[in-house]
Amino acid sequence: MKEKNPWHTPVTIIITVIGVIAIVALVTVAVLQNRPLAQKYKYGIVLDAGSSHTALYIYEWPAEKDNNTGRVEQTHSCKVKGPGISSYASAPSRAGESLRDCMQEAKLRVPGKRHLETPLYLGATAGMRLLNIENSSASDVVFHAVEEALQKSPFSFQGARILSGQEEGAFGWVTVNYLDDRLKQGLETTGALDLGGASTQISFVSDNFDGSESPENAVAFRLYGNDYNLYTHSFLCYGKDQALRMVLAQQTQSGPGTILDPCFHPGYNETKNYSVLYDSPCVSDRKPQGAPATFTHLGKGNFSQCLDVVKSIFNFTYCRYSQCSFNGVFQPLLQGPFGAFSAYYFVMNFLNLTDTSIPLDTVRKKLTSYCSTPWDQIKQQHPDVKVKYLAEYCFSGTYILTLLTEGYNFTSESYPNIKFIKKIKGSDAGWTLGYMLNLTNMIPAEAPDSPPLPHAGYVSIVTVIAILLFVLFILSLRPLWPRCSKQPQII
Ligand SMILES: Nc1ccn([C@@H]2O[C@H](COP(=O)(O)OP(=O)(O)O)[C@@H](O)[C@H]2O)c(=O)n1
Numbered sequence: 052m053k054e055k056n057p058w059h060t061p062v063t064i065i066i067t068v069i070g071v072i073a074i075v076a077l078v079t080v081a082v083l084q085n086r087p088l089a090q091k092y093k094y095g096i097v098l099d100a101g102s103s104h105t106a107l108y109i110y111e112w113p114a115e116k117d118n119n120t121g122r123v124e125q126t127h128s129c130k131v132k133g134p135g136i137s138s139y140a141s142a143p144s145r146a147g148e149s150l151r152d153c154m155q156e157a158k159l160r161v162p163g164k165r166h167l168e169t170p171l172y173l174g175a176t177a178g179m180r181l182l183n184i185e186n187s188s189a190s191d192v193v194f195h196a197v198e199e200a201l202q203k204s205p206f207s208f209q210g211a212r213i214l215s216g217q218e219e220g221a222f223g224w225v226t227v228n229y230l231d232d233r234l235k236q237g238l239e240t241t242g243a244l245d246l247g248g249a250s251t252q253i254s255f256v257s258d259n260f261d262g263s264e265s266p267e268n269a270v271a272f273r274l275y276g277n278d279y280n281l282y283t284h285s286f287l288c289y290g291k292d293q294a295l296r297m298v299l300a301q302q303t304q305s306g307p308g309t310i311l312d313p314c315f316h317p318g319y320n321e322t323k324n325y326s327v328l329y330d331s332p333c334v335s336d337r338k339p340q341g342a343p344a345t346f347t348h349l350g351k352g353n354f355s356q357c358l359d360v361v362k363s364i365f366n367f368t369y370c371r372y373s374q375c376s377f378n379g380v381f382q383p384l385l386q387g388p389f390g391a392f393s394a395y396y397f398v399m400n401f402l403n404l405t406d407t408s409i410p411l412d413t414v415r416k417k418l419t420s421y422c423s424t425p426w427d428q429i430k431q432q433h434p435d436v437k438v439k440y441l442a443e444y445c446f447s448g449t450y451i452l453t454l455l456t457e458g459y460n461f462t463s464e465s466y467p468n469i470k471f472i473k474k475i476k477g478s479d480a481g482w483t484l485g486y487m488l489n490l491t492n493m494i495p496a497e498a499p500d501s502p503p504l505p506h507a508g509y510v511s512i513v514t515v516i517a518i519l520l521f522v523l524f525i526l527s528l529r530p531l532w533p534r535c536s537k538q539p540q541i542i
Pocket residue numbers: 100101102103104135176177178246247248249250251290291292393394397398440
């Protein structure tokens with residue numbers, strides 16, 4: 052005869068069923084209540100109107116996070132065809148038209164129902180700064196034209212303006228450190244080196260800089276509960292395109308019909324226009340009197356002579372402060388790691404010199420050999436690279452090396468602290484992300500209160516405690532348990 056299981060009493064079965072139902076209900080409620088909502092995103096768009104070209108960046112971040120504290124990421128970028136907006140001074144309406152294709156792409160990339168609430172910013176940098184110096188009404192007209200075009204977009208246009216050099220430097224620094232998660236965690240920050248076509252920025256935190264020696268180079272931030280005293284400086288005219296103009300101007304000072312340029316490859320031979328070369332406030336005051344209309348630009352391909360002529364555009368003769376970089380500009384002691392982006396990256400990547408563990412002497416040797424390579428051979432080796440860019444890499448590499456070592460005082464010891472970077476975790480390094488984070492108040496001054504446990508941890512703990520309570524409950528009912536018969540069974 053089969054013996055009856057003592058657990059199969061109505062009381063224990065009912066208790067067990069109710070207990071199991073209670074646990075399932077409790078865990079289900081906990082999971083559902085705290086489940087991250089289906090991912091919905093918000094968007095922001097920034098147009099970077101640089102001196103050489105305009106680029107559009109789309110950023111997205113999770114919509115459900117309080118105060119927009121979720122991670123912001125770049126989801127798309129679009130390079131506007133044609134030159135930078137400052138080149139449209141004589142045909143401003145074309146500046147507006149030039150943005151059309153990228154704006155169309157943005158309309159497709161940002162979900163339709165988000166269009167109206169998506170902020171759209173345009174920030175212009177050194178190209179427009181120079182145009183504004185040269186001819187402020189022309190820069191107003193260009194802005195008017197791009198504003199008109201952007202107001203027609205379905206997005207929430209927040210205005211177009213020129214960033215100050217300080218803002219450009221500081222927002223580049225914010226971008227790099229935000230993407231590296233250094234701000235939230237209060238880690239040592241990374242300095243930012245940005246090389247554009249018309250200006251260049253250096254920004255870093257240094258222990259011996261509190262802003263008192265040179266307030267115009269100080270930007271104070273309070274981010275996630277940490278205070279930062281950022282040193283930043285923007286050198287107008289020291290972007291690589293304007294620097295090249297200064298180097299050429301230096302060599303055409305005596306107004307000859309031909310220059311033999313050590314920064315261009317042997318065999319390079321182009322006829323260039325004086326008025327085009329001198330059409331910039333960076334060099335216009337140096338235009339030789341009675342110069343011919345054109346000059347012949349010949350390459351000589353001599354790195355060490357190129358170094359000398361590049362050095363001549365830096366002034367190291369005066370410094371009113373305890374220490375300077377160049378042109379009498381204060382700079383505290385370099386400190387920490389640096390990220391070098393924009394043209395720093397493009398040039399060094401082309402030259403295969405992004406690895407900064409390569410000793411500076413080797414970098415110089417490589418440039419010596421590259422610069423002395425005949426122009427025909429260079430063109431043959433790089434049929435896909437735009438000839439205008441290709442012709443300038445010897446100059447640009449030499450310029451970058453000079454700016455870093457002579458200008459900013461990087462040494463053989465500190466050069467490896469620089470990383471040449473294009474993107475960080477999928478987002479481009481540059482001022483645009485920092486600019487948007489600032490304008491949308493997405494970096495809080497104080498560290499936000501976050502729940503002590505992540506969602507998965509919370510659910511696991513609720514489940515474990517529920518099971519534990521159930522077991523304890525069953526144990527507490529021990530007096531009601533049916534007795535087990537321990538008597539020997541008689542067969
Ligand atoms: N693929 C690329 C894109 C840009 N560039 C250069 O990177 C620089 C970008 O400067 P930019 O247009 O942002 O000018 P700024 O207004 O920042 O001075 C220009 O000198 C471009 O020629 C490059 O060397 N390779």
